[in-house]
Amino acid sequence: MDNRAIGRRVRYWRTRRNLSRAQLANRCDRSVSWLDKIESGERNLLRVPMLERVASALEIPVAALTEDAVAERSSQCLDAVEVQALRTALGSYDTLLGGRMSRDPNLARLRAQVDHACAAWLSSRFTVIGRVLPDLMRDAQAAVRTLDGEPRLEATRHLVMTYRLTSSTLLKFEDTDVAWLAADRAITLATESEDTICLARATRSVARAMTQFGQLRAAIDVLIAMADRMEPDLAGDHELMSLYGMLLLAAEIAAASDGDASTALDLHERADAVAHTLGPRYAHRTTAFGVTNVALHRLAALVRLHEGAAALAHARTIPADAIARLPQERKANYLLDLAEAHRQTGNNQDAGRVLLHADRTAPEEVRCRPVARQLLEQLLEQPDASPTPQLRQLARRIGLPA
Structure with missing residues (x-):
């Protein structure tokens, strides 16, 4: 084990737990100077009882300090x-x-x-x-x-x-x-x-x-009711229009998840009209509501309707430069939906390629979320699966057998 690597991990977890040096040293029944030497790599932490004490004080498994794969995975996920x-x-x-x-x-x-x-x-x-x-x-x-x-x-x-x-x-x-x-x-x-x-x-x-x-119809009803309540007050208020549009998009996803393609399309068209009123390059600062985000939600809805081919056709209409301007959270979710669309149409190699792109874009979206893990499992379990070395490496990082 590398003293410096372990020291860096101790410092990382101390900071992540919002602990001062004195607080962690006290939890370990050691001095601050001792902790400083551990974190700098000047002193080793090889004895198992002390390793266990430090890990316990940080509320992490010992492997998060000693094993590279576990350390990487645990550092990227909410615990x-x-x-x-x-x-x-x-x-x-x-x-x-x-x-x-x-x-x-x-x-x-x-x-x-x-x-x-x-x-x-x-x-x-x-x-x-x-x-x-x-x-x-x-x-x-x-x-x-x-x-x-x-x-x-x-x-x-x-x-x-x-x-x-x-x-x-x-x-x-x-x-x-x-x-x-x-x-x-x-x-x-x-x-x-x-x-x-x-x-x-x-x-x-x-x-x-x-x-x-699973309360899909109730979700649709409450979203539409709130949107209808807001409608009379929208008139030129970009903040309210953006929030109104996001209500419609959330209702679109709920309708698609419920298998209601007609309602999902109607809600998409309403949201799209609002987005175009705000302008082609508008994107709300916290929700990213705008023309591009509306298009991404349409892709997500088609995937939830299990219309993979239609989803891929729709994706081809979204300008790449518009996607590039979106924040990582939106880009990563677009890529996860796109990967699922490829999987639904049997394009497993393309699905894997897009999933790797999502991982490069926002690792925490891919390595920690159950939806991404399930998608990767499905790709690896295909009878004709021939995953690339990069996809196998991603599986190992997530903790899947590869």
Whole structure:
């Protein structure tokens, strides 16, 4: 084992767990200077009992420090400790019950925290999101509790966005129970606020959770109801138009998942009309709503309708330069849908090639999400499968036999 590699991993996990050097040293019953030497590689960590103590203090398996493949895989995926931290933050009522706050509400700081979390989401950096959301949630809850008037409304919007990011992140990894809890928190707060922006964001979160639980028709109904409610107020408001469009796109995906091709197409056409009103190069800063994202959702809908050939034909109409301008999260999901379309039509080599492209674009989307793992398993299990060395290497990185 390489002392320096282990030291780098100890430092990485200490930072990821938001531990100071003193805190980790104390957990290991050692001095800060001892930890400094471990992290720098000056001192080895070869004795098994001490390795186990450090790993336990960091709440990771020993292999995450000692084995290259496990270290790489675990560093790229949201883990159980971070999911539990989100669950704990969602279940905390300290600020709501008047508990002591760690610091006074600061809207500028809160705004910067939310912007950072949104940027991490759009970059598909879910380990960053898992690290920042619990504290962000508590800070936003405290701000909502203590502020009044317009400042309270801004804090409420930040908290709803935080709940939405939490729910959306967990849905990607199919941790549906906690995702549902976050979505429920969002819709409860949004309903109390009576703010259209909050309600639109929260409705999409609740509907996505419903979709994951198989409540497809209910999800479609709630999304369309919210969109209809917003329609009279759209007139030139780009923020509301973008949120309205995203409601329609979420309903399109739910309809396609329910096998309702006609409704899915109708919703697509409505969203496309809104996107074209905003302009051919418009893309919302947090949702990427615009003409290209609408086109990507149509591809996703066709895949869910198991119309692989139609999905591939549609994909050929989307300009490559328009896709290149999208954030990583959108590009990676487009590539996963495109790979699935190739698989549905029996083009397994092309499916594998596109999946590798998705991995290069956003590794956390491919190496950590169950949907990508399932797609790779299906490609490897084909009777005539002849995966490339690169695809086999990806399988090993994910932890699949190859």
